[in-house]
Amino acid sequence: MEPNPYAAPQSQILQSSTAEEAIRREHLNTEATIKSVGILYYLGAIMLIMTAIPSMVQNHALPKGYAISVGVLLIIAGLGVGLVGRGLRKLRSWARIPTVIFACLGLFGFPVGTLINLYILVKVLGKQGKFVMTDEYQRIIAATPHIKRKTSIVVVILLVLLVLVLIGAIAAITFG
16 A cells, blocks of 8 residues: 555654563652652751760760760661661661661651551552562662653752751750
């Protein structure tokens, strides 16, 4: 059959979607959620360290040796939480166990802490969360660097405002 010379031109759109791309798109929200938990852990680490420094310097309720010991323990805890946050941001499998431990401890922060940490447990212990934190998924990320999750500018602005409020609250409590 001869092509119609009066027909609209036909474009050849190549829609190549590999298996890795499909898997990455399927798990992209879980990946972003786990990375967001890593940011929360970074904030927790900063708060622990910022709390530790004044407690070592000007704590009059405890003897000097105890105040320094408490401050050092808080700094070590802050560094540990920050390390776990980094593991979550990099989707490392070793970060799952300390995340579960921290989230279980966070369940005692009723009611908001309970809800947030329950959500963290569901995401990290769920089927997709387990897969996202494997070496196989790391290979999929390396094979599909062009797939990114779009973050709304509103979310970024709200996150910056939250960080500023938290820093202000800690500064007010610490130095006020």
